[in-house]
Each structure stands twice: as C-alpha cells, then as structure tokens.
Amino acid sequence: MSKLGRSVVYFLIFSVMLSTFGLGAAASQSGQASPATLASLYGDIDLSSSAPTTVIVELEEESIVEAKHKGKKQSKERLAKVRGQVIKELTTKVPDAKVNREYDFLFSGFSVELPAKNIPALLSARGVKAVYPNVEYTVDVVETGVALAEEVSPEMKDSAPYIGSNRVWEELGVTGKGVTVAIIDTGVDYTHPDLAHAFGEYKGWDFVDNDDDPQETPPGDPRGGATNHGTHVAGTVAANGQIKGVAPDAKLLAYRVLGPGGSGTTENVLAGIERAVQDGADIMNLSLGNTLNNPDWATSIALDWAMAEGVVAVTSNGNGGPNNWTVGSPGTSRQAISVGATRLPYNAYAAELFTSSGVSYPSAKVMGFSDEEALLALDGQTYEFVDVGLGLAQDFEGKNVQGKIALIQRGEIPFVDKAQNAKHAGAVGAIIYNHVPGEIPFEIPGMAVPTIKLSLEDGQKMLNELEKGNHTVQFSIEFVKTVGETVADFSSRGPVMDTWMIKPDVSAPGVNILSTIPTHNPEDPHGYAALQGTSMASPHVAGAAALLLEKHPDWTVEQVKAALMNTAEELFAPDGTRYPHNTQGAGSIRVWDAIQTEVLLLPGSHSFGVVYKENETEVKRTQVQILNLTDKRTRYEVEAAFDGNPEGLKVRASRNLNVRPNGSQTLQVTVEADPAKLQAGYYEGTITLKGSGQELVVPTILFVQEPDYPRITHFYFDGDREEGYSLIVYLPGGAEELTFLVYEWTGSAVGDYIGTIGTYTEVPKEFSEYHWDGTIGGQPLESGQYAIFALATKAGQTTQLGLLAELK
Secondary structure, eight states, X not given: OOOOOSSBOBOOXXXXXXXXXXXXXXXXXXXXXXXXXXXXXXXXXXXXXXXEEEEEEEESSOOHHHHHHTTOOOOHHHHHHXXXXXXXXXXXXXXXXXXXXXXXXXXXXXXXXXXXXXXXXXXXSTTEEEEEEOOEEEOOOEEEEEEOGGGOOGGGOOHHHHTTHHHIIIIIOOSOTTOEEEEEESOOOTTSTTTGGGOOSOOEEETXXXXXXXXXXXXXXXXXXXXXXXXXXXXHHXXXXXXXXXXXXXXXXXXXXXXXXGEEEHHHHHHHHHHHHHTTOSEEEEXXXXXXXXXXXXXXXXXXXXXXXXXXXXXXXXXXXXXXTOOOTTTXXXXXXXXXXXXXXXXXXXXXXXXXXXXXXXXXXXXXXXXHHHHHTTBTOEEEEEEXXXXXXXXXXXXXXXXXXXXXXXXXXXXXXXXXXXXXTTOXXXXXXXXXXXXXOOOOTTOSSOEEEEOHHHHHHHHHHHHTTOOEEEEEEEEEEEEOOEEOTTSOOOOOTTXXXXXXXEEEEOSSEEEEXXXXXXXXXXXXXXXXXXXXXXXXXXXXXXXXXXXXXXXXXXXXXXXXXXXXXXXXXXXXXXXXXXXHTTOBOOHHHHHHOSEEEESSOEEEEEEOTTSOSEEEEEEEEEEEOSSSOEEEEEEEEETTOOTTEEEEEOSEEXXXXXXXXXXXXXXXXXXXXXXXXXXXXXXXXXXTTEEEEEEEEEEESSOOOOSOOEEEEEEETTTEEEEEEEETTOEEEEEEEEEEEOSSSEEEEEEEEEEXXXXXXXXXXXXXXXXXXXXXXOSEEEEEEEEEEETTEEEEEEEEEEEO
8 A cells, every 4th residue: 555645635536435443344244242342453454455554463462471470371372273263263363474483581472473354353353462564763863974983972862961871970880780671672783882791692582574683774775774773772772882872781672673774663763672572671772663542552561561560661762743643553551651752962054145136035044954064164154055955856857056055945855855965965964944935943963964944935036046047155154152952853752642641751862873883894894973863862761771770680671671761861852841741751861860869659640531612620649759869758749730820720749748668658649620610632741850969850741621732643545546546544533524625736836626525423443444545526637746634523623635646
C-alpha cells in the first residue's frame, strides 16, 4: 500500500468498505466465534488484499514474565504447547501461513506471514488475544558532518560533560563499570577502537541475518544502504578513546534488529528486547520508533514487562515535533523512560540580505548552520545566487552553484536534505523560502551549509530579482545573544493517547552530537560524525542510568527513572516561558544531581486523566511514594497546585511529612474538579517536595472534557481507476463526523475546491478504510494530481489532514 503523505490533506469516498472493528461478517463465516468475542485487531491492514502480510499475534496465555509478576506459574513448555495449538488451527485454515518468530519470555505469541484477507481467521482462533501489524521501525537522524580522527578529542563531545558525567567520573570514580547496556539498533561496529573495550567474546545477536555477528550493514549490501546509527548510539553510551561516552567503562551488547538502510520491523525488535533481557542486560536502549501514538502496541508491551523484570528500558520519543500528540511507539510505553531531544546552549545570529535598492527581505532569519565560522564568513560578502527549485539532487544538474548560494523552495524533501544537496553541488550557502504564505517557523541546527530562511513573499522577491537580471546577494550576519539549552523543534511531544500520560519522561542533548561511526576500513577504523535526533538523546539517558546503577546497584528500575526525573533541570524557551510538560518531560537530565539525591518521589510524573463536562464535581486521586535515602529522619514540605490556581480545581496534599531514616511514606494527592467552573482544555500542575536541602518536582496534567488530540493522525491513498481508490484514515478516538474534500493542485499550492467525496458519521476508533470510484457528482475526474483532505470532527473539534493524490 502506498503511503503518499503525512502532511495536511483532504479526501473523499462513497462507501465504507471496512474498519478495524467492523469485521463481523468476515469473522462469523469461520463458524467459531461471534464478533463480540473476536480478538482485537490493531493497525493499518487491508483485509481485502491477497498480498502476503506479516502480523504479530498475542496469545491469551500469559508470557513467562507476565505470569511471574501476577503470581502464576508458567513454563516454556506450556507456552510452546498452547502456541502450537493456535498455529496448528491457523495453518489448517490457512495452509500457506508461515510462522517466522515465536515469543514466550516477555511477550506471548508469534509472528506470522499470511495473505491479508485471511487475517480474520486469526481473530476467531481460540487463544488469540490481539493481532498487531508488523510495523516498520526506522532510524531518523540528520548527519551534520563526518569528522577526521585527528580533529577529534574527548573535549569535543560537549554533551556528556554538560549533563555532569565528567564530574561523576572525576569526583566519585563512577564510570559505569560492571553495568551492561544492550544497544537494540542497526548493529554496532564492535571493532571500533573507541568501543572494542566494551565488548566481550559474546557480542550479542543479529536478528536480520540470524547469526551471532551484530555488525553494522557495510556498503555494497544489495538489500540497502550501509548503516552507522547503532555505532553512534553505542559511542554516546560507552565510548572510551578519542571520544568518551556518558558511561565509558560500561559493557555493551549489540542486537541488530534494523537492517540495510536502517529499517526493520516489530518481529525483530520484539525478539531483540526478549533476548537482551535473557542475556542479562541491566539497561537497554532503543533509538527507534514509528509514528503511531498508541500505548498498547506489541513493542511497548514487551518494554513494560522488561522494566517489570528489572531492566531499565530507555527509548527515543520520536522526531515528529513540534506539535503535541506526536510521540510514537515504543516511546508511548507506560513504563520505559522516553527521551526528548534538546539543543545545548548556542550563539544566535541575525541575518539581513541585500540584492538591489528598494528591495527588502524583512523575514530573513538564520535557519541553521553546522559551523559558526562558515556562517560568519558570509558577513559583508556578495555572492551570486542560483534558483535550484525544490533543491532535489536532480535540480542541481546542469547548474553551476560552485562557490555560490542556492535559492531553494520549501517542499517534498526535508530542509537538511536540501542543504546537503547544495553542499554536494559546491554551494557555500543556501536560502530556503516558504511554499505557502508566511514565514518558515523552524530552526534546523546542523544544516550542511549556512542557511537563511525567507517567507514565500520574500522568496518571490528574489525570483523577481533573477528575472530582472540581478544574480547577486549580499549578507549581513550579526551576533545577537547566547541561547540556553532549548528543546529541539523536531523532538516529538506527548501526551500518549488513551493513557493521557506525559511523554517524554525526560530530555537530553540530541542536536549535533559527536560520536563514533564505522568506517568499514580496518586500516582506518577511527570513524566519527555529528548526528541529531531523539535517537541521540536516548543513549545519554541510558549511559546516565549505567552510572546510577554502578553507584546504587540495589536501586530498582523505578528508582533509577525517578532519580533522573526528579532532579532534571526545568527548561525555558528563548522567550523565557517554561516549556510544557509534554514538550520537555520533567526536564533535562543532570546525572550528578541524580546520583547524589537524598530523596526520591515515585512516580516521576502523573496524569489525572480526563474530567468530562457533563459530570458533576469529580474527585481524582493519586499516591506518590517518598523515599528518604538518608540515615536520618527528615521533615519534608509538600505543595501541590495547578498552574495559575484555576477556579474549579482544588488540590489537597499532606503539607508536612516526617519520614524515618532509609524509610518511605505514601503521599496522598487529591484533586477536586468542578467542570462547571472550568474551560475545556489541558491543565498542567506540579507536586513539589522540599527537604534534605533539595527541591523535587513531579509534573502533573489533567484534561477537562475531551482531550485536544488530533482527531485524525494518518491519512493514506492508494489504487487506480480500474480497481477504484482506497482512502485510509487513522482516528485515535474515532469521530462523530468524517468528510473528504477534493481540491485542484497547481503544482505548488492548493487550488480551487472541486467537491465533496462523502461525509460519514459515527466513525470508529483506529483505522478505517473507504472506497472511492474517482468521481465527483457522478462525473469522473481527469487523470492528474489533486489535493485531498480529510476532516474529522468530535466534541466540537475538527482536525484536517491532507495529501497529494495521483489519479491514474
């Protein structure tokens, strides 16, 4: 199925073909179950297709770890027997079904490939609890430059010292020794001189090639591109050479679950999580993800049970920001530590452009750069600029931009790729202008060449200058100020749908992080590069957890998580406002403070969920555990409040507490919400504890009326005129009304409105699919590109999402 867009879109269709919860007809034909007793089906699966499709099957029979924590007996033998019975029943119904992997330790079930149209047979099979898609997980990072070995020193890696790692090494002698961290990723170059010390004879496991050599994908693999992601992640955790990681003496295990090109699927990720726990890892890092905000996908379930088994699971929050609700699985896990990305303090610059008298560019701003010297080199200089369209690689063909400035329109590919293409073509800088009215709202650190951004209107002025024969632009670059640590625009935001949990849990440096990469050249093994993404932030937290576990080997996973959250540094945007909880989590980690803390508050954050307007005054309660880690009785002061103390929200908590030495006490927090006095929306609060010379903060949130999550988060289009077109939408909470609209597409913008495909009511949760015959008002549309938008409405809120559709 083609996935043509995840940007704004509008679409139309005539009849509801199926939804993920509308499978009664197909299921009842099996004669074994009524629709009411079918297993749950999650995800984007076209059940009308005969194409081979892999899914993850979860069994009702509990896994070994789940049963253990519920006080039940379970064995591999019993699980194998039950699993075998389900597989036998399935293969009897679907002879060409092929089981790929089987799971029993953290997750009970198996992965199976079968024609998609036969998946309903799974839903009625005895013993099946749920069926999940075998979703694709990818690495999503930006390479901002490969560094030469002779240019690298430990001091160049600013992020580890910034969070306090150096102080922990030097003053406490704690370096992660004796702690094992599993890197579940693209593999790791365990021969890298900075990483070889961290690996023993057993390196881990390769689930892509099914052998014991979890090396990165080298160049020339016919299945896809070479990888370096896992090695970069591993270096941030435990490099000890020319680069020093956060925990330089920690041990590493590598699990290659993402193959050529840096992509993989649920079945391998699940297998990697299970094996890492069974191999004795103390911590696991998963710098990978997908875009679906759902807490109950198979990977998240496995991570929750890994945490229950005592393994600290750390995962990236995703690179889908800056909007709320963009966190994706496995960052949505209830228990794992999800990590957002920050940018270390940096110098901000203002930019002005001059092309000819009487022409001004008021929207000109610095978008990004990887080298301040390269940016400042533009100051006062005049360059020829060249229009290269969208900045695609082919747009540079036949155009000379060597030593010049590339003028590029926003659209189709990421900003960073446009800048990288400009650099490859020899440009010394780039100017990117918007493709819709207004300014581009993003700063993108680490652009391959110094890049200035313009509004659409100012971009058109530069194009007009070219038409007049003026091909030169002069730059004025001026230092403005030093900006403190900020949350990266790309960092995904929470909360998590259904659980309404705050995510990320914490943040850590994730912009322009210098670490190890493979060279695939034994004669020159020292490889280094700067990458950015929440993938780079997550291993900072995994490394910090290793330092905490060396210092406090008796700490539980909950205590490690709480220490990092309780002592995190609260972050503020450049305008001085505090970042919301679902942007920064508890804040940016400070490992020195975490390792030295004398008190803990568990859990590290809390959501009070939803209060509905139609209800009378509603009372919400939670408990926070206070752990006194000192050998003396300590008195603590407690305050709990919502920001601004809104009328209609009354918070009560014990004000003063005495906790015995090395003891604990439960703090009761009660919120009384009167919906009649509250506006619908999202409320942030804090539970603050003072004592032992510290002040700890637990972020809290509460929603009044239906939460403001996007009614529609994914929209796909597929098909042709002969077979008809499919419109697939993902509605996390369903919709009261769903409408598809069609507009002309001018080639660069949305044109005139053409018509409505259809309007549907009471649309169910999750995925729904609709068929459209390509006509509006009974008249077929001509072949070509159209802009189609889906509008989903619930509780008075409408979300729109659009894509470009090719009718052929």
